[in-house]
Amino acid sequence: MKIFLVFITVAILAPNIASAKRVGGIFGKSERIEEIGEFDLKGPNGEELYLAYKTTSLFFFMGVYISDDGYVLGIKKSYGSYYPLSEEKIKEFQAGGHLPNPLPKYKIPLSERLWGFSLWMLLTVVAIIYFFPKGKEANFIAGCNHYFGKEVPLDYKKAFKYFMKSASKGHAAAQYNLGIMYLNGQGTAINTEKATSYFEEAVNQGYANAEFALGGMYFDGNGMLKDVNKALLFYENACSKGHKEACRMVNYIKENNLNNS
Secondary structure, three states: OHHHHHHHHHHHHHHHHHHHHHOOOOEEEEEEEEEEEEEEEEOOOOOEEEEEEEEEEEEEOEEEEEEEEEEEEEEOOOOOOEEEOOHHHHHHHHHOOOOOOOOOOOOOOHHHHHHHOHHHHHHHHHHHHHHOOOOHHHHHHHHHHHHHOOOOOOOHHHHHHHHHHHHOOOOHHHHHHHHHHHHHOOOOOOOHHHHHHHHHHHHOOOOHHHHHHHHHHHHHOOOOOOOHHHHHHHHHHHHOOOOHHHHHHHHHHHHOOHHHO
């Protein structure tokens, strides 16, 4: 999953490599001149000129930064060549009617800006993937994959680890699964006290499977004193949430009058 996310990030940014090459390569510093208007005077060497804006980018395979350097006079037929334009020169050319007043506005394309800072974007994504913990749902899914051997080899110890992370963040299903694993000794030693504790945490969130599990423990006297009345209470709560097996146990207990024996 981590590799997939990094791949997607690179895939999104990679098309801008062509832009980087167009402005001088993907390593080092490059200046880009973009025409935005005509200019009717010639340069000191008789060159034809045009109004442009200039950006400067620093590359290290990907963009490190991009700066907006403002207006310049580009030299036609000489890619990347220009004459700088100071505020004083701009006003002088405007007064002489050679430049419009106000100057035409320009906007650096979003793709250029993204590429200009793409290295930091990639590093941020990598940092999030590798150094920030997974969310409780992601850990729960990873635990299920290892528990059932789905897409990965069956591994109860790894499943237990992921369920523990998810349960610590309040995931009811993960708390229930930990209870089952403690009850059956899967990925950990059998511990009915801890199983009960995790079932109770899930019950506090209204998780029907955990209510059914606690009902079974009280009904069988597994790790606690047998108490059919408490078992019935848990079964009824689970049944009210649509748990079919819990409903079956409610009927069984009442039909056989087990709760009054």
